[in-house]
Amino acid sequence: xxxxxxxxxxxxxxxxxxxxxxxxxxxxxxxxxxxxxxxxxxxxxxxxxxxxxxxxxxxxxxxxxxxxxxxxxxxxxxxxxxxxxxxxxxxxxxxxxxxxxxxxxxxxxxxxxxxxxxxxxxxxxxxxxxxxxxxxxxxxxxxxxxxxxxxxxxxxxxxxxxxxxxxxxxxxxxxxxxxxxxxxxxxxxxxxxxxxxxxxxxxxxxxxxxxxxxxxxxxxxxxxxxxxxxxxxxxxxxxxxxxxxxxxxxxxxxxxxxxxxxxxxxxxxxxxxxxxxxxxxxxxxxxxxxxxxxxxxxxxxxxxxxxxxxxxxxxxxxxxxxxxxxxxxxxxxxxxxxxxxxxxxxxxxxxxxxxxxxxxxxxxxxxxxxxxxxxxxxxxxxxxxxxxxxxxxxxxxxxxxxxxxxxxxxxxxxxxxxxxxxxxxxxxxxxxxxxxxxxxxxxxxxxxxxxxxxxxxxxxxxxxxxxxxxxxxxxxxxxxxxxxxx
Amino acid sequence: xxxxxxxxxxxxxxxxxxxxxxxxxxxxxxxxxxxxxxxxxxxxxxxxxxxxxxxxxxxxxxxxxxxxxxxxxxxxxxxxxxxxxxxxxxxxxxxxxxxxxxxxxxxxxxxxxxxxxxxxxxxxxxxxxxxxxxxxxxxxxxxxxxxxxxxxxxxxxxxxxxxxxxxxxxxxxxxxxxxxxxxxxxxxxxxxxxxxxxxxxxxxxxxxxxxxxxxxxxxxxxxxxxx
Numbered sequence: 001x002x003x004x005x006x007x008x009x010x011x012x013x014x015x016x017x018x019x020x021x022x023x024x025x026x027x028x029x030x031x032x033x034x035x036x037x038x039x040x041x042x043x044x045x046x047x048x049x050x051x052x053x054x055x056x057x058x059x060x061x062x063x064x065x066x067x068x069x070x071x072x073x074x075x076x077x078x079x080x081x082x083x084x085x086x087x088x089x090x091x092x093x094x095x096x097x098x099x100x101x102x103x104x105x106x107x108x109x110x111x112x113x114x115x116x117x118x119x120x121x122x123x124x125x126x127x128x129x130x131x132x133x134x135x136x137x138x139x140x141x142x143x144x145x146x147x148x149x150x151x152x153x154x155x156x157x158x159x160x161x162x163x164x165x166x167x168x169x170x171x172x173x174x175x176x177x178x179x180x181x182x183x184x185x186x187x188x189x190x191x192x193x194x195x196x197x198x199x200x201x202x203x204x205x206x207x208x209x210x211x212x213x214x215x216x217x218x219x220x221x222x223x224x225x226x227x228x229x230x231x232x233x234x235x236x237x238x239x240x241x242x243x244x245x246x247x248x249x250x251x252x253x254x255x256x257x258x259x260x261x262x263x264x265x266x267x268x269x270x271x272x273x274x275x276x277x278x279x280x281x282x283x284x285x286x287x288x289x290x291x292x293x294x295x296x297x298x299x300x301x302x303x304x305x306x307x308x309x310x311x312x313x314x315x316x317x318x319x320x321x322x323x324x325x326x327x328x329x330x331x332x333x334x335x336x337x338x339x340x341x342x343x344x345x346x347x348x349x350x351x352x353x354x355x356x357x358x359x360x361x362x363x364x365x366x367x368x369x370x371x372x373x374x375x376x377x378x379x380x381x382x383x384x385x386x387x388x389x390x391x392x393x394x395x396x397x398x399x400x401x402x403x404x405x406x407x408x409x410x411x412x413x414x415x416x417x418x419x420x421x422x423x424x425x426x427x428x429x430x431x432x433x434x435x436x437x438x439x440x441x442x443x444x445x446x447x448x449x450x451x452x453x454x455x456x457x458x459x460x461x462x463x464x465x466x467x468x469x470x471x472x473x474x475x476x477x478x479x480x481x482x483x484x485x486x
Numbered sequence: 487x488x489x490x491x492x493x494x495x496x497x498x499x500x501x502x503x504x505x506x507x508x509x510x511x512x513x514x515x516x517x518x519x520x521x522x523x524x525x526x527x528x529x530x531x532x533x534x535x536x537x538x539x540x541x542x543x544x545x546x547x548x549x550x551x552x553x554x555x556x557x558x559x560x561x562x563x564x565x566x567x568x569x570x571x572x573x574x575x576x577x578x579x580x581x582x583x584x585x586x587x588x589x590x591x592x593x594x595x596x597x598x599x600x601x602x603x604x605x606x607x608x609x610x611x612x613x614x615x616x617x618x619x620x621x622x623x624x625x626x627x628x629x630x631x632x633x634x635x636x637x638x639x640x641x642x643x644x645x646x647x648x649x650x651x652x653x654x655x656x657x658x659x660x661x662x663x664x665x666x667x668x669x670x671x672x673x674x675x676x677x678x679x680x681x682x683x684x685x686x687x688x689x690x691x692x693x694x695x696x697x698x699x700x701x702x703x704x705x706x707x708x709x710x711x712x713x
Contacts, residue, residue: 282702289703293657296588332665335680363672370673433673 009197010190018183025178029171036167040160041135045123048137051085052153059089059098061145067097084159086134088152097149103128108136108152125157133157196225200232212240245414252416256298256431260291267291301432305415308439315357315443322395322464323350323386325358329365330384333373341379344369348386352393354464356444364440364448367433368397368460375401376457392446392463400457409450413438437462487602488512490531492522492548493564494540502535505591506598519543526552531559533601535594538565538576546579553580560601564589590656592705613648616710618689618697620648630693639664640685647698647708656705682706 062068067089088108089098106129123137136154203216218229271284330344337344372382376399383398411417416431441448446464489511493499503513516522519542538545563576563584576584612621617630627634642664661667661674690696
């Protein structure tokens with residue numbers, strides 16, 4: 001049974017609704033029956049009341065002292081009996097003064113008045129000696145000659161019970177039919193309602209890494225299933241784009257790795273086949289080692305990125321003065337600027353502090369400044385500004401280089417993306433500098449953007465929220481010590 | 487000085503043996519974990535260079551067992567894994583130092599020397615290379631009787647080169663030991679080259695005999711002979 005229940009959503013839904021309907025129907029039928037029974041009984045009781053009063057008026061003392069029932073027309077009234085009414089008249093001492101012949105000598109209740117008194121005035125249900133179920137009313141009455149008597153009038157309940165059972169059986173037969181019909185239609189309806197899910201599941205199963213561009217067709221995007229489909233399609237789109245990124249990254253990385261490898265190989269092969277003096281060999285080996293260094297740097301950067309991707313970098317958060325960090329990063333690279341007669345100007349408020357991982361943030365600053373030095377012409381000025389802007393601290397690095405063409409701006413933070421490939425190769429960068437900047441800023445819940453409109457050259461703008469770590473309170477105020485967070 | 491090299495990659499092992507013998511060490515190479523452990527626990531080595539990824543028993547396991555047996559000799563781990571956890575793991579296991587592959591040979595030499603002279607106080611007396619005299623205490627440099635005026639960074643650079651004179655110093659070593667830069671991905675090569683060029687201008691340009699030499703593809707060296 002359990003297996004059957006858990007089989008599928010369609011069966012479960014249908015079963016659930018059918019059970020709910022059956023329950024409601026049963027409740028309804030019970031209420032109807034109870035009400036019907038009650039109203040039948042009320043009818044009987046009203047007629048009993050009416051008849052007993054009529055009968056009382058018809059009671060007369062016969063000449064032999066017994067009680068007889070006469071109609072107003074003066075005839076013995078057998079009518080009550082024909083209509084199924086049973087009459088018993090008792091004297092105060094319990095002597096039977098009249099008893100309907102239909103009773104066949106059975107009594108309508110106990111003889112003693114005390115015990116019979118409880119049924120006084122109100123109709124009660126009782127069983128006759130013959131087993132027949134009757135409704136009985138009992139009243140005190142004075143005969144026309146002044147004798148007090150007890151009048152008992154009863155009527156069989158069998159007819160109305162019959163009526164009741166008839167109705168109950170109609171309800172009872174109709175009930176399973178209705179439930180079965182509802183179950184079947186419900187099952188069919190559920191199948192129709194759930195068919196898009198089926199379609200989606202089949203479709204989703206077909207979509208593999210090679211077919212991520214496929215989407216689920218949506219008939220109605222407003223209903224719940226449509227929303228599910230939309231969400232599913234959005235997930236697919238994201239998956240597709242990250243797959244695409246990964247593919248491009250792998251291709252780019254292999255290309256980047258292949259370039260130094262080719263150099264090593266061809267330099268080695270040429271030297272070996274050509275032969276020469278010691279100095280020539282030294283030079284060859286040196287050149288090969290240079291390429292090896294390039295490879296090593298590339299692999300190091302790739303590792304940094306992949307560890308970052310895997311979220312395996314543990315950050316050491318501590319309050320960092322942005323101005324001080326910017327000055328430190330600038331002074332590290334100052335010699336490079338001096339070589340090109342450039343000057344680096346760092347300005348801002350040194351009270352601006354954020355909670356950050358110093359090493360990682362510094363890497364971002366160093367990369368940005370390194371970039372600025374590379375792309376600014378001789379005698380240029382590089383401006384670094386530390387500002388406060390509402391909910392965030394802003395660090396701007398402005399070069400006075402040529403700026404970045406609009407069409408390339410969106411991609412400069414991509415791995416291995418270079419605006420000018422030939423030049424980048426000459427400068428010896430890995431093509432990962434800005435990607436590392438973006439990552440470093442992102443782990444601090446900040447953003448980095450490039451702005452080539454505002455001033456001469458490009459402005460790289462890093463925005464960092466004041467509270468870069470959710471663990472700020474505990475890590476910062478409690479001990480003042482950096483605390484490891486993820 | 488006897489050094490045990492436990493390394494399964496034949497080329498790397500061969501290069502280590504050759505290069506370290508060149509520096510005057512007595513080298514034994516073990517190719518598997520078991521062999522390495524056997525040598526390490528039986529012979530009197532002064533230092534072990536231990537690769538982590540080994541067939542049979544891995545380096546960390548060997549290190550654990552050695553330390554449990556009370557071996558106190560310095561151990562230098564070689565690892566291709568440079569995640570912080572792996573480093574911490576290695577140091578916790580009882581390694582004295584670690585080096586990430588691929589490493590620069592001069593750096594390996596420097597680490598070995600550092601491990602072997604550990605606990606021996608660094609000489610604070612003036613360093614003399616030919617007519618050059620570097621005084622680390624007073625931070626003065628005199629060459630051929632002439633006092634050279636160096637910036638702080640230039641002095642640190644020269645002092646480091648002088649301490650490692652006659653040996654090649656790689657850019658990685660300079661970045662780590664002179665610039666104290668821990669992240670390997672930070673672009674410092676150009677910075678180092680500029681500083682070296684400036685130092686050379688002050689140190690060598692006025693003199694006939696050049697002391698500071700560039701070894702292409704490897705790094706820099708301070709010596710009297712020329713490279």
